[in-house]
Amino acid sequence: MTDILLGQVLSYSADPFGPSGPAAGRIERKGAVVIRDGVIVDHGPADTIRATYRDAQTTDYGARLISAGFIDAHVHYPQTGIIASWGKRLIDWLNTYTFPEEMRFGDPAYAARQADLYFDLALAHGTTTMCSFGTIHPASVDAFFTQAQARGMRAATGRTCMDRNAPDGLRDTAQSAYDESRALLEKWHGLDRLSYAITPRFSPTSSPAQLEALGALWAEHPDCPMQTHLSEQTDEIAWVKSLYPDARDYLDTYETHGLLREGAMFGHAIHLEPRERARLAEAGAALIHCPTSNTFIGSGLFDMARAKAEGQIVGLATDTGGGSSFSMLRTMAAAYEIGQLTGTPLHAAQLWWLATCGSARALRQHDMIGNIAKGMEADLVVIDLTSTPLIAQRASRAEDAWESIFPTIMMGDDRAIKSVWIAGQKAL
Structure with a gap:
Protein backbone atom coordinates (compact mmCIF):
# COMPACT_ATOMS: atom_id res chain seq x y z
CA MET A 1 0.00 0.00 0.00
CA THR A 2 1.13 3.54 -0.77
CA ASP A 3 0.38 6.31 1.72
CA ILE A 4 0.48 10.05 1.17
CA LEU A 5 0.79 12.38 4.15
CA LEU A 6 -0.18 15.98 3.48
CA GLY A 7 1.03 18.95 5.52
CA GLN A 8 3.95 21.30 5.86
CA VAL A 9 6.99 19.16 5.06
CA LEU A 10 10.41 19.93 6.60
CA SER A 11 13.57 18.57 4.97
CA TYR A 12 17.27 19.42 4.80
CA SER A 13 19.63 19.66 1.84
CA ALA A 14 22.72 20.31 4.02
CA ASP A 15 23.90 21.13 7.53
CA PRO A 16 22.40 24.53 8.49
CA PHE A 17 25.53 25.28 10.53
CA GLY A 18 27.45 25.25 7.22
CA PRO A 19 27.78 27.78 4.41
CA SER A 20 24.11 27.59 3.41
CA GLY A 21 22.98 28.51 6.91
CA PRO A 22 19.30 28.10 7.79
CA ALA A 23 18.44 28.01 4.07
CA ALA A 24 19.64 24.39 4.15
CA GLY A 25 16.32 23.62 5.82
CA ARG A 26 13.32 23.73 3.51
CA ILE A 27 9.66 23.86 4.50
CA GLU A 28 7.16 22.99 1.78
CA ARG A 29 4.11 24.86 3.07
CA LYS A 30 1.66 22.68 1.09
CA GLY A 31 3.69 19.55 0.82
CA ALA A 32 3.34 15.78 0.75
CA VAL A 33 5.34 12.70 1.69
CA VAL A 34 4.84 9.38 -0.10
CA ILE A 35 5.46 6.16 1.87
CA ARG A 36 5.61 2.62 0.55
CA ASP A 37 6.91 -0.50 2.30
CA GLY A 38 8.28 1.52 5.21
CA VAL A 39 10.33 3.86 3.02
CA ILE A 40 9.91 7.42 1.74
CA VAL A 41 9.59 7.07 -2.02
CA ASP A 42 8.82 10.71 -2.86
CA HIS A 43 8.04 14.12 -1.44
CA GLY A 44 7.24 17.52 -2.87
CA PRO A 45 4.34 19.90 -3.55
CA ALA A 46 1.02 18.37 -2.59
CA ASP A 47 -0.67 18.98 -5.94
CA THR A 48 2.15 17.33 -7.87
CA ILE A 49 2.34 14.35 -5.55
CA ARG A 50 -1.41 13.73 -5.54
CA ALA A 51 -1.54 13.88 -9.33
CA THR A 52 1.31 11.37 -9.58
CA TYR A 53 0.05 8.90 -6.98
CA ARG A 54 -3.68 8.86 -7.66
CA ASP A 55 -4.39 5.48 -6.06
CA ALA A 56 -2.59 6.16 -2.78
CA GLN A 57 -4.29 6.38 0.58
CA THR A 58 -4.14 9.99 1.79
CA THR A 59 -3.92 11.41 5.31
CA ASP A 60 -4.35 15.17 5.42
CA TYR A 61 -2.64 16.86 8.37
CA GLY A 62 -3.57 20.35 7.19
CA ALA A 63 -1.11 23.00 8.37
CA ARG A 64 0.67 20.65 10.74
CA LEU A 65 4.39 20.07 10.29
CA ILE A 66 5.67 16.72 8.99
CA SER A 67 9.27 16.02 9.93
CA ALA A 68 11.65 13.15 10.36
CA GLY A 69 11.13 11.69 13.83
CA LEU A 363 24.79 7.27 15.15
CA ARG A 364 26.19 6.77 11.61
CA GLN A 365 22.61 6.19 10.43
CA HIS A 366 22.15 9.42 8.47
CA ASP A 367 21.67 7.43 5.27
CA MET A 368 18.60 5.77 6.80
CA ILE A 369 16.91 8.14 9.26
CA GLY A 370 16.83 11.78 10.34
CA ASN A 371 15.59 13.49 7.17
CA ILE A 372 12.77 13.44 4.67
CA ALA A 373 14.34 12.30 1.41
CA LYS A 374 13.80 9.55 -1.15
CA GLY A 375 14.98 6.19 0.12
CA MET A 376 14.99 7.13 3.80
CA GLU A 377 13.10 5.01 6.30
CA ALA A 378 9.66 6.45 7.04
CA ASP A 379 10.04 7.38 10.71
CA LEU A 380 8.07 10.60 10.97
CA VAL A 381 6.55 12.95 13.51
CA VAL A 382 3.61 15.26 12.84
CA ILE A 383 3.68 18.45 14.89
CA ASP A 384 0.77 20.72 15.76
CA LEU A 385 2.24 24.23 15.61
CA THR A 386 -0.78 25.64 17.48
CA SER A 387 -0.98 23.08 20.28
CA THR A 388 -1.78 25.59 23.05
CA PRO A 389 -3.46 29.01 23.00
CA LEU A 390 -0.18 30.68 23.95
CA ILE A 391 1.77 29.00 21.16
CA ALA A 392 -1.05 29.60 18.67
CA GLN A 393 -1.22 33.33 19.30
CA ARG A 394 2.55 33.68 18.93
CA ALA A 395 2.65 31.53 15.77
CA SER A 396 -0.13 33.65 14.24
CA ARG A 397 2.26 36.61 14.23
CA ALA A 398 5.02 34.74 12.40
CA GLU A 399 6.39 36.30 9.24
CA ASP A 400 7.97 33.11 7.89
CA ALA A 401 7.79 29.36 8.38
CA TRP A 402 10.71 29.11 10.80
CA GLU A 403 9.25 31.83 12.98
CA SER A 404 6.02 29.81 13.15
CA ILE A 405 7.99 26.75 14.34
CA PHE A 406 10.11 28.53 16.94
CA PRO A 407 7.31 29.02 19.54
CA THR A 408 6.70 25.25 19.52
CA ILE A 409 10.41 24.64 20.08
CA MET A 410 10.45 27.00 23.04
CA MET A 411 7.08 26.22 24.60
CA GLY A 412 5.90 22.92 23.11
CA ASP A 413 5.52 19.57 24.83
CA ASP A 414 3.80 16.25 24.14
CA ARG A 415 0.58 18.12 23.32
CA ALA A 416 2.27 19.24 20.11
CA ILE A 417 2.79 15.65 18.92
CA LYS A 418 -0.17 14.97 16.64
CA SER A 419 1.04 11.67 15.17
CA VAL A 420 4.06 9.38 14.94
CA TRP A 421 4.87 7.00 12.08
CA ILE A 422 7.38 4.16 12.52
CA ALA A 423 8.70 2.42 9.39
CA GLY A 424 5.70 3.69 7.45
CA GLN A 425 3.12 2.54 10.01
CA LYS A 426 1.12 4.89 12.17
CA ALA A 427 2.20 4.27 15.79
CA LEU A 428 0.51 7.22 17.50
Whole structure:
Protein backbone atom coordinates (compact mmCIF):
# COMPACT_ATOMS: atom_id res chain seq x y z
CA MET A 1 0.00 0.00 0.00
CA THR A 2 1.13 3.54 -0.77
CA ASP A 3 0.38 6.31 1.72
CA ILE A 4 0.48 10.05 1.17
CA LEU A 5 0.79 12.38 4.15
CA LEU A 6 -0.18 15.98 3.48
CA GLY A 7 1.03 18.95 5.52
CA GLN A 8 3.95 21.30 5.86
CA VAL A 9 6.99 19.16 5.06
CA LEU A 10 10.41 19.93 6.60
CA SER A 11 13.57 18.57 4.97
CA TYR A 12 17.27 19.42 4.80
CA SER A 13 19.63 19.66 1.84
CA ALA A 14 22.72 20.31 4.02
CA ASP A 15 23.90 21.13 7.53
CA PRO A 16 22.40 24.53 8.49
CA PHE A 17 25.53 25.28 10.53
CA GLY A 18 27.45 25.25 7.22
CA PRO A 19 27.78 27.78 4.41
CA SER A 20 24.11 27.59 3.41
CA GLY A 21 22.98 28.51 6.91
CA PRO A 22 19.30 28.10 7.79
CA ALA A 23 18.44 28.01 4.07
CA ALA A 24 19.64 24.39 4.15
CA GLY A 25 16.32 23.62 5.82
CA ARG A 26 13.32 23.73 3.51
CA ILE A 27 9.66 23.86 4.50
CA GLU A 28 7.16 22.99 1.78
CA ARG A 29 4.11 24.86 3.07
CA LYS A 30 1.66 22.68 1.09
CA GLY A 31 3.69 19.55 0.82
CA ALA A 32 3.34 15.78 0.75
CA VAL A 33 5.34 12.70 1.69
CA VAL A 34 4.84 9.38 -0.10
CA ILE A 35 5.46 6.16 1.87
CA ARG A 36 5.61 2.62 0.55
CA ASP A 37 6.91 -0.50 2.30
CA GLY A 38 8.28 1.52 5.21
CA VAL A 39 10.33 3.86 3.02
CA ILE A 40 9.91 7.42 1.74
CA VAL A 41 9.59 7.07 -2.02
CA ASP A 42 8.82 10.71 -2.86
CA HIS A 43 8.04 14.12 -1.44
CA GLY A 44 7.24 17.52 -2.87
CA PRO A 45 4.34 19.90 -3.55
CA ALA A 46 1.02 18.37 -2.59
CA ASP A 47 -0.67 18.98 -5.94
CA THR A 48 2.15 17.33 -7.87
CA ILE A 49 2.34 14.35 -5.55
CA ARG A 50 -1.41 13.73 -5.54
CA ALA A 51 -1.54 13.88 -9.33
CA THR A 52 1.31 11.37 -9.58
CA TYR A 53 0.05 8.90 -6.98
CA ARG A 54 -3.68 8.86 -7.66
CA ASP A 55 -4.39 5.48 -6.06
CA ALA A 56 -2.59 6.16 -2.78
CA GLN A 57 -4.29 6.38 0.58
CA THR A 58 -4.14 9.99 1.79
CA THR A 59 -3.92 11.41 5.31
CA ASP A 60 -4.35 15.17 5.42
CA TYR A 61 -2.64 16.86 8.37
CA GLY A 62 -3.57 20.35 7.19
CA ALA A 63 -1.11 23.00 8.37
CA ARG A 64 0.67 20.65 10.74
CA LEU A 65 4.39 20.07 10.29
CA ILE A 66 5.67 16.72 8.99
CA SER A 67 9.27 16.02 9.93
CA ALA A 68 11.65 13.15 10.36
CA GLY A 69 11.13 11.69 13.83
CA PHE A 70 13.29 12.94 16.67
CA ILE A 71 16.48 11.01 17.47
CA ASP A 72 17.65 10.98 21.10
CA ALA A 73 21.35 10.17 20.90
CA HIS A 74 22.10 9.66 24.62
CA VAL A 75 19.60 8.39 27.16
CA HIS A 76 19.55 6.19 30.25
CA TYR A 77 16.24 4.38 30.04
CA PRO A 78 16.88 2.66 33.43
CA GLN A 79 16.77 6.10 35.04
CA THR A 80 13.16 6.71 33.97
CA GLY A 81 12.00 6.15 37.54
CA ILE A 82 14.37 8.71 39.08
CA ILE A 83 13.94 11.59 36.64
CA ALA A 84 13.73 14.99 38.38
CA SER A 85 15.43 13.85 41.59
CA TRP A 86 16.58 16.77 43.69
CA GLY A 87 19.83 18.53 44.22
CA LYS A 88 22.85 16.34 43.40
CA ARG A 89 25.88 16.80 41.19
CA LEU A 90 27.15 13.98 39.02
CA ILE A 91 29.06 11.72 41.42
CA ASP A 92 26.54 12.14 44.24
CA TRP A 93 23.72 11.67 41.70
CA LEU A 94 25.15 8.30 40.69
CA ASN A 95 25.60 7.09 44.26
CA THR A 96 22.32 8.47 45.65
CA TYR A 97 19.89 7.85 42.80
CA THR A 98 21.31 6.02 39.80
CA PHE A 99 23.07 3.03 41.28
CA PRO A 100 20.24 2.04 43.67
CA GLU A 101 17.75 2.25 40.80
CA GLU A 102 19.96 0.28 38.42
CA MET A 103 20.25 -2.51 41.01
CA ARG A 104 16.55 -3.19 40.43
CA PHE A 105 17.17 -4.18 36.80
CA GLY A 106 18.50 -7.54 37.89
CA ASP A 107 14.80 -8.45 37.99
CA PRO A 108 13.76 -9.14 34.37
CA ALA A 109 10.11 -8.34 35.14
CA TYR A 110 11.05 -4.91 36.51
CA ALA A 111 13.30 -4.25 33.52
CA ALA A 112 10.46 -5.16 31.17
CA ARG A 113 8.00 -2.82 32.90
CA GLN A 114 10.42 0.10 32.84
CA ALA A 115 11.32 -0.48 29.20
CA ASP A 116 7.63 -0.51 28.26
CA LEU A 117 7.08 2.74 30.16
CA TYR A 118 10.15 4.37 28.63
CA PHE A 119 9.11 3.59 25.05
CA ASP A 120 5.57 4.82 25.68
CA LEU A 121 6.95 8.12 26.96
CA ALA A 122 9.49 8.49 24.16
CA LEU A 123 6.91 7.88 21.42
CA ALA A 124 4.44 10.26 23.06
CA HIS A 125 7.10 12.96 22.68
CA GLY A 126 7.81 12.15 19.03
CA THR A 127 11.09 10.27 19.52
CA THR A 128 11.40 7.50 16.95
CA THR A 129 15.03 6.42 17.53
CA MET A 130 17.20 6.46 20.63
CA CYS A 131 20.57 5.25 21.84
CA SER A 132 20.31 4.20 25.47
CA PHE A 133 22.59 2.90 28.19
CA GLY A 134 21.37 -0.27 29.86
CA THR A 135 22.58 -1.50 33.23
CA ILE A 136 25.14 -4.18 34.01
CA HIS A 137 22.34 -6.76 33.77
CA PRO A 138 21.78 -8.52 30.42
CA ALA A 139 18.05 -8.44 31.25
CA SER A 140 18.08 -4.66 30.88
CA VAL A 141 19.36 -4.97 27.31
CA ASP A 142 16.93 -7.76 26.46
CA ALA A 143 14.01 -5.71 27.81
CA PHE A 144 14.94 -2.63 25.79
CA PHE A 145 15.48 -4.49 22.53
CA THR A 146 12.32 -6.56 23.00
CA GLN A 147 10.26 -3.38 23.23
CA ALA A 148 12.01 -1.69 20.31
CA GLN A 149 11.61 -4.76 18.13
CA ALA A 150 7.92 -5.15 18.98
CA ARG A 151 7.33 -1.51 17.98
CA GLY A 152 9.38 -1.81 14.78
CA MET A 153 11.79 0.89 15.88
CA ARG A 154 15.38 1.65 14.99
CA ALA A 155 17.17 1.75 18.34
CA ALA A 156 20.47 1.04 20.08
CA THR A 157 21.56 0.08 23.58
CA GLY A 158 24.25 -1.84 25.35
CA ARG A 159 25.14 -3.47 28.64
CA THR A 160 26.75 -0.81 30.84
CA CYS A 161 30.16 -2.04 32.01
CA MET A 162 31.71 -1.12 35.39
CA ASP A 163 34.43 -3.04 37.24
CA ARG A 164 35.33 -0.47 39.91
CA ASN A 165 33.98 2.50 41.87
CA ALA A 166 30.48 1.06 41.83
CA PRO A 167 28.50 -0.78 44.53
CA ASP A 168 28.38 -4.53 45.01
CA GLY A 169 25.95 -6.00 42.53
CA LEU A 170 26.80 -3.48 39.81
CA ARG A 171 30.43 -4.42 39.26
CA ASP A 172 31.73 -6.89 36.71
CA THR A 173 35.24 -7.73 35.49
CA ALA A 174 37.13 -6.98 32.32
CA GLN A 175 36.48 -10.53 31.14
CA SER A 176 32.79 -10.67 32.03
CA ALA A 177 32.24 -7.26 30.42
CA TYR A 178 33.75 -8.58 27.20
CA ASP A 179 31.96 -11.95 27.33
CA GLU A 180 28.49 -10.70 28.22
CA SER A 181 28.68 -7.72 25.86
CA ARG A 182 29.73 -10.00 23.01
CA ALA A 183 26.90 -12.46 23.75
CA LEU A 184 24.32 -9.66 23.71
CA LEU A 185 25.87 -8.18 20.57
CA GLU A 186 25.66 -11.51 18.78
CA LYS A 187 22.06 -11.92 19.92
CA TRP A 188 20.71 -8.49 18.95
CA HIS A 189 23.01 -6.47 16.70
CA GLY A 190 21.61 -6.18 13.18
CA LEU A 191 18.37 -7.93 14.08
CA ASP A 192 15.55 -6.04 12.39
CA ARG A 193 16.33 -2.34 13.10
CA LEU A 194 18.45 -2.87 16.21
CA SER A 195 22.08 -1.94 16.91
CA TYR A 196 24.23 -3.00 19.84
CA ALA A 197 26.24 -0.19 21.43
CA ILE A 198 29.46 -1.08 23.24
CA THR A 199 29.03 0.75 26.55
CA PRO A 200 31.66 1.51 29.16
CA ARG A 201 29.87 3.87 31.55
CA PHE A 202 32.91 6.14 31.86
CA SER A 203 36.58 5.88 32.72
CA PRO A 204 36.17 6.24 36.52
CA THR A 205 34.09 3.06 36.69
CA SER A 206 36.23 1.05 34.27
CA SER A 207 39.75 -0.14 34.89
CA PRO A 208 42.32 0.12 32.10
CA ALA A 209 41.94 -3.64 31.62
CA GLN A 210 38.19 -3.28 31.06
CA LEU A 211 38.58 -0.42 28.61
CA GLU A 212 41.16 -2.52 26.77
CA ALA A 213 38.74 -5.46 26.60
CA LEU A 214 35.93 -3.29 25.26
CA GLY A 215 38.26 -1.67 22.77
CA ALA A 216 39.15 -5.16 21.53
CA LEU A 217 35.47 -6.05 21.20
CA TRP A 218 34.82 -2.89 19.21
CA ALA A 219 37.73 -3.67 16.90
CA GLU A 220 36.11 -7.04 16.22
CA HIS A 221 32.72 -5.40 15.49
CA PRO A 222 33.54 -1.95 14.06
CA ASP A 223 30.04 -1.36 12.67
CA CYS A 224 28.66 -1.11 16.23
CA PRO A 225 28.43 2.29 17.89
CA MET A 226 30.38 2.90 21.10
CA GLN A 227 28.91 5.19 23.74
CA THR A 228 30.30 6.64 26.95
CA HIS A 229 30.73 9.91 28.86
CA LEU A 230 33.43 12.55 28.60
CA SER A 231 34.24 15.72 30.55
CA GLU A 232 30.80 16.27 32.00
CA GLN A 233 31.91 18.01 35.21
CA THR A 234 35.16 19.49 36.47
CA ASP A 235 35.31 17.31 39.59
CA GLU A 236 34.80 14.25 37.38
CA ILE A 237 37.80 15.33 35.28
CA ALA A 238 39.93 15.69 38.40
CA TRP A 239 38.86 12.20 39.47
CA VAL A 240 39.89 10.78 36.10
CA LYS A 241 43.31 12.44 36.43
CA SER A 242 43.81 10.76 39.81
CA LEU A 243 42.78 7.36 38.42
CA TYR A 244 44.79 7.64 35.18
CA PRO A 245 47.88 9.66 36.18
CA ASP A 246 49.76 8.78 32.98
CA ALA A 247 46.98 9.88 30.62
CA ARG A 248 47.47 13.08 28.65
CA ASP A 249 43.85 14.07 29.34
CA TYR A 250 40.42 12.50 29.86
CA LEU A 251 39.99 11.56 26.19
CA ASP A 252 43.32 9.76 26.27
CA THR A 253 41.90 7.20 28.70
CA TYR A 254 39.63 6.06 25.85
CA GLU A 255 42.03 6.68 22.98
CA THR A 256 44.81 4.56 24.52
CA HIS A 257 42.45 1.59 24.71
CA GLY A 258 41.00 1.68 21.19
CA LEU A 259 37.83 3.62 21.99
CA LEU A 260 38.30 6.69 19.80
CA ARG A 261 37.30 6.69 16.13
CA GLU A 262 34.27 7.24 13.94
CA GLY A 263 31.25 5.68 15.62
CA ALA A 264 32.29 6.78 19.11
CA MET A 265 29.69 8.92 20.86
CA PHE A 266 30.81 10.96 23.85
CA GLY A 267 28.02 12.32 26.04
CA HIS A 268 28.37 15.90 27.34
CA ALA A 269 31.98 16.75 26.32
CA ILE A 270 31.74 20.20 27.88
CA HIS A 271 35.15 20.89 29.45
CA LEU A 272 37.54 19.82 26.70
CA GLU A 273 41.24 20.54 26.33
CA PRO A 274 42.60 21.78 22.97
CA ARG A 275 44.20 18.40 22.23
CA GLU A 276 40.93 16.63 22.93
CA ARG A 277 39.03 18.92 20.60
CA ALA A 278 41.51 18.39 17.80
CA ARG A 279 41.55 14.60 18.19
CA LEU A 280 37.77 14.27 18.39
CA ALA A 281 37.35 16.17 15.13
CA GLU A 282 40.21 14.30 13.46
CA ALA A 283 38.86 10.91 14.52
CA GLY A 284 35.30 11.65 13.36
CA ALA A 285 33.83 10.89 16.78
CA ALA A 286 30.58 12.52 17.89
CA LEU A 287 29.85 14.87 20.76
CA ILE A 288 26.37 14.49 22.23
CA HIS A 289 24.93 17.71 23.66
CA CYS A 290 22.65 17.08 26.66
CA PRO A 291 21.43 20.59 27.57
CA THR A 292 18.68 19.88 30.11
CA SER A 293 20.98 17.49 31.98
CA ASN A 294 23.91 19.89 31.88
CA THR A 295 21.85 22.58 33.57
CA PHE A 296 19.87 20.31 35.91
CA ILE A 297 22.97 18.63 37.35
CA GLY A 298 25.04 21.81 37.13
CA SER A 299 27.63 20.50 34.70
CA GLY A 300 28.33 23.55 32.55
CA LEU A 301 27.58 25.11 29.18
CA PHE A 302 28.35 23.29 25.93
CA ASP A 303 29.69 25.69 23.29
CA MET A 304 27.80 24.65 20.17
CA ALA A 305 29.16 27.41 17.95
CA ARG A 306 32.75 26.47 18.75
CA ALA A 307 32.12 22.76 18.28
CA LYS A 308 30.54 23.23 14.86
CA ALA A 309 33.24 25.70 13.79
CA GLU A 310 35.80 23.02 14.66
CA GLY A 311 34.03 20.53 12.40
CA GLN A 312 32.79 18.36 15.23
CA ILE A 313 29.91 15.93 14.69
CA VAL A 314 27.25 16.92 17.22
CA GLY A 315 24.06 15.14 18.21
CA LEU A 316 21.35 16.18 20.66
CA ALA A 317 19.95 14.20 23.57
CA THR A 318 17.68 14.32 26.60
CA ASP A 319 20.04 12.29 28.85
CA THR A 320 17.04 11.22 30.90
CA GLY A 321 16.98 10.75 33.85
CA GLY A 322 19.80 13.27 34.50
CA GLY A 323 17.98 15.33 31.90
CA SER A 324 14.69 16.68 33.15
CA SER A 325 12.43 15.95 30.16
CA PHE A 326 11.72 13.21 27.63
CA SER A 327 10.84 15.91 25.09
CA MET A 328 13.25 16.73 22.29
CA LEU A 329 11.31 19.99 21.91
CA ARG A 330 12.27 20.94 25.46
CA THR A 331 15.80 19.76 24.72
CA MET A 332 15.98 22.05 21.69
CA ALA A 333 14.72 24.92 23.84
CA ALA A 334 17.44 24.28 26.41
CA ALA A 335 20.05 24.16 23.64
CA TYR A 336 18.82 27.57 22.48
CA GLU A 337 19.05 28.99 26.00
CA ILE A 338 22.59 27.65 26.43
CA GLY A 339 23.50 29.11 23.05
CA GLN A 340 22.36 32.50 24.32
CA LEU A 341 24.54 32.14 27.41
CA THR A 342 27.58 31.20 25.32
CA GLY A 343 27.04 34.09 22.92
CA THR A 344 25.47 32.44 19.88
CA PRO A 345 21.69 32.10 19.55
CA LEU A 346 20.83 29.05 17.46
CA HIS A 347 18.35 29.34 14.61
CA ALA A 348 15.27 27.11 14.63
CA ALA A 349 16.61 25.32 11.55
CA GLN A 350 19.80 24.47 13.42
CA LEU A 351 17.99 23.27 16.53
CA TRP A 352 15.67 21.00 14.54
CA TRP A 353 18.59 19.66 12.52
CA LEU A 354 20.43 18.68 15.71
CA ALA A 355 17.41 16.71 16.92
CA THR A 356 17.08 14.83 13.61
CA CYS A 357 19.92 14.86 11.08
CA GLY A 358 22.63 15.68 13.62
CA SER A 359 21.80 12.81 15.94
CA ALA A 360 21.42 10.47 12.95
CA ARG A 361 24.94 11.43 11.84
CA ALA A 362 26.27 10.77 15.35
CA LEU A 363 24.79 7.27 15.15
CA ARG A 364 26.19 6.77 11.61
CA GLN A 365 22.61 6.19 10.43
CA HIS A 366 22.15 9.42 8.47
CA ASP A 367 21.67 7.43 5.27
CA MET A 368 18.60 5.77 6.80
CA ILE A 369 16.91 8.14 9.26
CA GLY A 370 16.83 11.78 10.34
CA ASN A 371 15.59 13.49 7.17
CA ILE A 372 12.77 13.44 4.67
CA ALA A 373 14.34 12.30 1.41
CA LYS A 374 13.80 9.55 -1.15
CA GLY A 375 14.98 6.19 0.12
CA MET A 376 14.99 7.13 3.80
CA GLU A 377 13.10 5.01 6.30
CA ALA A 378 9.66 6.45 7.04
CA ASP A 379 10.04 7.38 10.71
CA LEU A 380 8.07 10.60 10.97
CA VAL A 381 6.55 12.95 13.51
CA VAL A 382 3.61 15.26 12.84
CA ILE A 383 3.68 18.45 14.89
CA ASP A 384 0.77 20.72 15.76
CA LEU A 385 2.24 24.23 15.61
CA THR A 386 -0.78 25.64 17.48
CA SER A 387 -0.98 23.08 20.28
CA THR A 388 -1.78 25.59 23.05
CA PRO A 389 -3.46 29.01 23.00
CA LEU A 390 -0.18 30.68 23.95
CA ILE A 391 1.77 29.00 21.16
CA ALA A 392 -1.05 29.60 18.67
CA GLN A 393 -1.22 33.33 19.30
CA ARG A 394 2.55 33.68 18.93
CA ALA A 395 2.65 31.53 15.77
CA SER A 396 -0.13 33.65 14.24
CA ARG A 397 2.26 36.61 14.23
CA ALA A 398 5.02 34.74 12.40
CA GLU A 399 6.39 36.30 9.24
CA ASP A 400 7.97 33.11 7.89
CA ALA A 401 7.79 29.36 8.38
CA TRP A 402 10.71 29.11 10.80
CA GLU A 403 9.25 31.83 12.98
CA SER A 404 6.02 29.81 13.15
CA ILE A 405 7.99 26.75 14.34
CA PHE A 406 10.11 28.53 16.94
CA PRO A 407 7.31 29.02 19.54
CA THR A 408 6.70 25.25 19.52
CA ILE A 409 10.41 24.64 20.08
CA MET A 410 10.45 27.00 23.04
CA MET A 411 7.08 26.22 24.60
CA GLY A 412 5.90 22.92 23.11
CA ASP A 413 5.52 19.57 24.83
CA ASP A 414 3.80 16.25 24.14
CA ARG A 415 0.58 18.12 23.32
CA ALA A 416 2.27 19.24 20.11
CA ILE A 417 2.79 15.65 18.92
CA LYS A 418 -0.17 14.97 16.64
CA SER A 419 1.04 11.67 15.17
CA VAL A 420 4.06 9.38 14.94
CA TRP A 421 4.87 7.00 12.08
CA ILE A 422 7.38 4.16 12.52
CA ALA A 423 8.70 2.42 9.39
CA GLY A 424 5.70 3.69 7.45
CA GLN A 425 3.12 2.54 10.01
CA LYS A 426 1.12 4.89 12.17
CA ALA A 427 2.20 4.27 15.79
CA LEU A 428 0.51 7.22 17.50
